Amino acid sequence: xxxxxxxxxxxxxxxxxxxxxxxxxxxxxxxxxxxxxxxxxxxxxxxxxxxxxxxxxxxxxxxxxxxxxxxxxxxxxxxxxxxxxxxxxxxxxxxxxxxxxxxxxxxxxxxxxxxxxxxxxxxxxxxxxxxxxxxxxxxxxxxxxxxxxxxxxxxxxxxxxxxxxxxxxxxxxxxxxxxxxxxx
Amino acid sequence: xxxxxxxxxxxxxxxxxxxxxxxxxxxxxxxxxxxxxxxxxxxxxxxxxxxxxxxxxxxxxxxxxxxxxxxxxxxxxxxxxxxxxxxxxxxxxxxxxxxxxxxxxxxxxxxxxxxxxxxxxxxxxxxxxxxxxxxxxxxxxxxxxxxxxxxxxxxxxxxxxxxxxxxxxxxxxxxxxxxxxxxxxxxxxxxxxxxxxxxxxxxxxxxxxxxxxxxxxxxxxxxxxxxxxxxxxxxxxxxxxxxxxxxxxxxxxxxxxxxxxxxxxxxxxxxxxxxxxxxxxxxxxxxxxxxxxxxxxxxxxxxxxxx
Numbered sequence: 030x031x032x033x034x035x036x037x038x039x040x041x042x043x044x045x046x047x048x049x050x051x052x053x054x055x056x057x058x059x060x061x062x063x064x065x066x067x068x069x070x071x072x073x074x075x076x077x078x079x080x081x082x083x084x085x086x087x088x089x090x091x092x093x094x095x096x097x098x099x100x101x102x103x104x105x106x107x108x109x110x111x112x113x114x115x116x117x118x119x120x121x122x123x124x125x126x127x128x129x130x131x132x133x134x135x136x137x138x139x140x141x142x143x144x145x146x147x148x149x150x151x152x153x154x155x156x157x158x159x160x161x162x163x164x165x166x167x168x169x170x171x172x173x174x175x176x177x178x179x180x181x182x183x184x185x186x187x188x189x190x191x192x193x194x195x196x197x198x199x200x201x202x203x204x205x206x207x208x209x210x211x212x213x
Numbered sequence: 214x215x216x217x218x219x220x221x222x223x224x225x226x227x228x229x230x231x232x233x234x235x236x237x238x239x240x241x242x243x244x245x246x247x248x249x250x251x252x253x254x255x256x257x258x259x260x261x262x263x264x265x266x267x268x269x270x271x272x273x274x275x276x277x278x279x280x281x282x283x284x285x286x287x288x289x290x291x292x293x294x295x296x297x298x299x300x301x302x303x304x305x306x307x308x309x310x311x312x313x314x315x316x317x318x319x320x321x322x323x324x325x326x327x328x329x330x331x332x333x334x335x336x337x338x339x340x341x342x343x344x345x346x347x348x349x350x351x352x353x354x355x356x357x358x359x360x361x362x363x364x365x366x367x368x369x370x371x372x373x374x375x376x377x378x379x380x381x382x383x384x385x386x387x388x389x390x391x392x393x394x395x396x397x398x399x400x401x402x403x404x405x406x407x408x409x410x411x412x413x414x415x416x417x418x419x420x421x422x423x424x425x426x427x428x429x430x431x432x433x434x435x436x437x438x439x440x441x442x443x444x445x446x447x448x449x450x451x452x453x454x455x456x457x458x459x460x461x462x463x464x465x466x467x468x469x470x471x472x473x474x475x476x477x478x479x480x481x482x483x484x485x486x487x488x489x490x491x492x493x494x495x496x497x498x499x500x501x502x503x504x505x506x507x508x509x510x511x512x513x514x515x516x517x518x519x520x
Contacts, residue, residue, distance in 0.1 A: 064434050145518075152392070152517040159437035166416055166433075 047174070047183040054171040058192055061164035065195075066110070068157040069117045075153065076101045076120070078146055083127070086137030093127050117157075124150065165194045218494050221307045225493065228299040232481065233488050235295055239288040240483055247284030251277035289483045296481035297342075301496070305344050308500045312346035316479070319343050319356040320385050328462040328469045329399045329411060329429075335360035335380050342479045348504065349513040350520070353388035355503050357478060358471075383458075383474035386503055390439070390468045391512050393519045396431035398439055400448065400461040403427050419445045425452060426460075439463050447510050454502065454509075466519075470506065 080097050100116050100123075108116065128147075137143050172191050175184040183189075255273045262269040297316040305314040319340025326334055343356040361377040368374070397412065403426055407414055415428040415436040422445040430436035440448075452459040455472045462469045478499060481487045507513065 061434075148516060148518045148520075155392070155441065155517065156434070156438050159434050159441070162418065162437045163434045166418075166437075170416075 043179060044183050044186075047180040048187060051171070051174055051180065051184055051187070051189050054167065054174055055189065057167045058164070058171050061160065061167045062110070064160040065157065065164055066113065068153065068160045069113055070105050072117065072120065072150070072153045072157065073101070073105045075146070075149060078142075079124075079150075082137070082140070082142050082146055086134050086140060086143070093123060093130075096123050121154075161195050168192045168194050218497055221304065221497065222490060222493060225300060225303060228303070229488050229493070232292070232296055232300065233486060236292055236481070236483055236487065239292055240285050243285030243288045243483070244281055247277075247281030250284065251280045254280065285483055289481070292481050292483055296487070297479060300481075300493070301342075301479045304493075304497050305500055308497065309346055309348060309504050311348065312344055312504070315343045315345070316341060320354065320358060320387060322360075324387065324465075324469070325358060325360065325381075325385060328464040328467075329397055330385075330460060330462050330469055330471045331360055331380050333362070333380070336363035337361040337377055340385075344500070344503070346504070348507045350515055351389050351391070351507050351512045353386070353504075353507060355384055355386040358383065358385045381471060381473065384472045384478075384503060386470040386472065386506055388468050388507060388510075388512055390463060390466055391515055391519055392439065392517050393466065394435050394439060394463060396435045396463075398428065398430040398432075398436040398463040400440070400459075401427045401429065402458075402460060415440075417445060418442070419449075422449055425449065425457075436463075444510070451506060451509050468510070468512075 076097055080101075083093065083097070097120075100120055105113070131138050131143075174180045175189055175191050251273075254276055258269055258272055258276075262272065294316075297314075301316070302314045305312045320343065322335065322338040322340075325331055325338070337360070339359045340356050343354060345352075345354040347353070359382045360380040362380050364376050364378060366374050366376075398415075399412070403424060407427055412429045412431045413433060415430050415433045417423055417428060417437070417440060419442065422440075426448075428436055428440065448459070448461065451470070458473045460471045462471075479496065487493075
């Protein structure tokens, strides 16, 4: 009888501890996602500056200009996370292509505004990358708990689902072609 | 700038010869002083141990050797002053002309403690041989640091004994970091027990880096911002070039790197000749390797908002 109570108490303790740890790790994932959101907003807010700088020096980049402006039509807070992710990826891609064509505009390249903007974009990019790495680390930690014994049993009992890590864009996986770069 | 060591050595040779002359003079002075004291002591000992010749002889020999050694050693200060001013200062300038050398100064204890490089506050802190400079856009400094912890033990009779253990001894390198940040991130040696007394543990993706270090930070996102994949590689490279003993801290917009080393650098020997090309080369290489940390870590790459 006593042995039975002890075993039951031990099982209950494991369930409670694992449940709390799962909640803790799940919250860490949410928190990390929030940080990505903040960083994306930071980059999103740089759009007006980018448009102003491009307009001043690179009139031929009308298409880029229109693409960038179109991304800024909605309020960032009202967008869903998926939409934010899509916009962020688009902005990243436009920005990447634009930075390649900057060589054609020596005045733009030399302007104080542009240099400052480029630094800010680099910094935001690096911070965003750190936030993504943090998110992925949190997700991996959380997923490990969901898959490992005995926490996998608790996770199944309380319907904790695995989360997906963030992956990079297909275009970013490609090795940049120097030939393309010199003829852009 | 004679970056090539052979050119530098040729320039230093007259000063090294002068140093050698000075060393011989000081050693002679030490022997004379020690000899006189030993003689007086021998006369005094004769009065007390005149009956036991063997004991008297042993005591005179042992005490004379000790007194003469101590007397010669006490002259090191004067030789050290000349060596630092004439040899080390010129080597520092040759390594990088922006550098200045202040032998009596060092790195503040507060910076060493607040950066989190030391586990606790040292009870005895000694720092010297400060080198300061600027390589391109990066301000830096390094100095020798010896931090010790006091321990008091009490035996059965209630007698207390105080002794000091070394917390850190070696070079402390401080440089302006090329990214803005506000928290504190510590890169400690990997240990079995991940005891975190300040900040949270940050697991990073590089397995080799994780194998060597444990990272603790007040902000995990900021830690990953600072320790980018390339920075982890660079720190590993630096770690191997400094006998796999590096620890680091990112604090107050600076990177602090502690490189443990038991050798007392930039000190001449009064007992041996200092006209030793290999030894001088070693000291020069130490200075160059420390300055080179800026290039290894790419601290002059200023593509972020910090200029």
